[in-house]
Amino acid sequence: MTEWKKNAVHPLRIEGYTAEGMGVARLEGRVVFVPFTAQGELWRVRLEKVRSHMAWGRGVELLEPSPERSEPDCPLFSRCGGCQFRHLTYAEELRAKGQRIADALERVGGVRLDLPPVLGAEVPDRYRNKVQFPVASGRHGPTVGYYRPRSHDVLDVADCLLQPEIVTTLRRAFLGWMEDFHVPPYEETTNSGLIRHLYVRTNQAGEALCCVVANGRSLPHTQELIRRLRQAVPSLAGVVLNQNTRDTNVILGQDYHTLWGKDFLEETLCGMTFRLSVPSFFQINRAQTERLYAKALDFAGLTGTETVLDLYCGIGTISLTLAQRAAQVIGAEIVPQAIEDAKANAARNGVDNVRFLCGDAGQTAAQLAREGIRPQVICVDPPRKGLAPDVPAILAGMSPERIVYVSCDPATLARDVKRLAELGYHTICAQGVDLFPRTSHVETVVLLSKGEIDSKKVRVEFSLEDMDMSGFQ
Structure with a gap:
């Protein structure tokens, strides 16, 4: 029987990655997590922390390296918690992130999609603002x-x-x-x-x-x-x-x-100007955020006649982007200062077809429903924990034609997609966007529809030039 105890050394093949970017291997059906490894590699691994069905190990000898292995360009990589993927080529990092999204949607959400490649950054360094x-x-x-x-x-x-x-x-x-x-x-x-x-x-x-x-x-x-x-x-x-x-x-x-x-x-973001104080929430990668919002606007399928509800709107960045194509947008956010910033940003950019409400996402949506407001499109961009348990039913109760879900965690996204499917909203397409190169984090935007939409009719390409704000000046 294979030795399953601390300091035991075994040859292990890396089969994939965890959500935190660690390599995953198996030893007689039990899982071993090995940091700083690449999928497909064969390592001699020393077990450092052992539990009944899983262990954490350290690679002591690389027997078969992956062609996707790259020499880390930071001397502190293995000691600092900032990056997880500097030992991989950027192409392999993007592939791993796409696989993480696909696996979460299929295993947790029950959705199998032919996902396009994750949209990578042109420059994957020096991006944090x-x-x-x-x-x-x-x-x-x-x-x-x-x-x-x-x-x-x-x-x-x-x-x-x-x-x-x-x-x-x-x-x-x-x-x-x-x-x-x-x-x-x-x-x-x-x-x-x-x-x-x-x-x-x-x-x-x-x-x-x-x-x-x-x-x-x-x-x-x-x-x-x-x-x-x-x-x-x-x-x-x-x-x-x-x-x-x-x-x-x-x-x-x-x-x-x-x-x-x-x-x-x-x-500036998507042709608009935003004022950022110290505590303001703003995505840390401006260039990739523009690509993320362009895809969200694309998925929303707006024609200029729709009412859009934007939940978890922050300082209004997505709301103001959606307002370029909608009849009206209602943004909701629980942080009072963020709502004040959102109102100021709308005024600063001359956007007058958007209003902002301060309150809990679910409670605000429920109140709007009681007032008879029925948005054709709902956009949500929740924190990492995803939607609160009551929110999917509230959204479905408003009966929008489409829901655009922007997520920073594939696991909670998949959980919420499953909840929405049980309420009649089916996932049509999804797109990963790499806002955090060299780390394990990835953003995803998903389109859900109450009816049937041919995903081939959803535009795949979108130019940032389409987001010109001249009509509001």
Whole structure:
């Protein structure tokens, strides 16, 4: 009988990937998870953590490498939790993400589709427009970096290939200020110290907004910090202090104070301008978000006569995109500040056929139904946990012709697709979009219909030029 205990070593063939990007192998019917491996590879694997039906192992010798294996271009790849796929070619990463979507839809959702390839990024690096650095005490002083995988240990990261170079420059200047003036990092275990996070937003214009999250109401040597940050990045738009004195893992507190410059950035998306404050939700990959929204608009099949309900609308990015083709759009979001931002964004872009409501998605939809509103199209873009249990029935009760579902988690998407199928809405087509290259995350947009639609009649190609806003100016 094969040895099934810690430190046992076995030759194992990698059969696929987990949702977190780990390789999956099998040993006499039991599953073994092996990080930093590629599908098809043969490894000698040491079992490091063993349970009755599964184990976690570490590859100790690569016996048969995959042609899709790539030398990681980051020296911290195996120690940092930021990326999961830098040991693979980008083509293999996209294939794996597409397979993950297809498997979830079939196994959980009961839907088998001939999915098109995942839409990959032209440039899979330096795409993050928001970066949050945790700050901690290291052996040689303060550490400003990223968490190690599955821990709260902060790894010092001098540069990250996911972030713009100006973020790297700001981090270096900020760390120098902390070191030179002995500014104490926050200590999680004792809820003491001062600096909790460095939070940076950037935009397409090359500007940056810097927010220091502190366990206090003020910073020492503030003017020197501002001087150093401005000198390091002349395009710096503003420096903000966020006060978070709570004993919590939540990054941002409720109180903000602008130390210098502006407390927002402006960004263009799909031909429109959006104002982004520090807490505003905005997709971190602008270029790929445009492709995602273009596909959602394509799936919506709007002709200019429809009423559209956009649930989980955030600051209104999808709502305003849909408004270009609809008679009217109603956006709903539970976060009050996001709704205020959405209203301001509509006014800023001259969009007058959209209104925004603050409230729970299910409760808002139910209230609209009681008022007799029957949207022809409903768009949902829920958080990772997917739709609340009561929402699918509420949506079906409104009897829309089509539902467009934008998802950041194939598993919860598949669960909700199954719920909607039981209510008479069938999945017509789906498209994966890679908003997070080199990580295990993937976005999916799905079209569901109450009636029968020939999926061949749904346009596969869509030009961003179709999303011109000149009609609203």
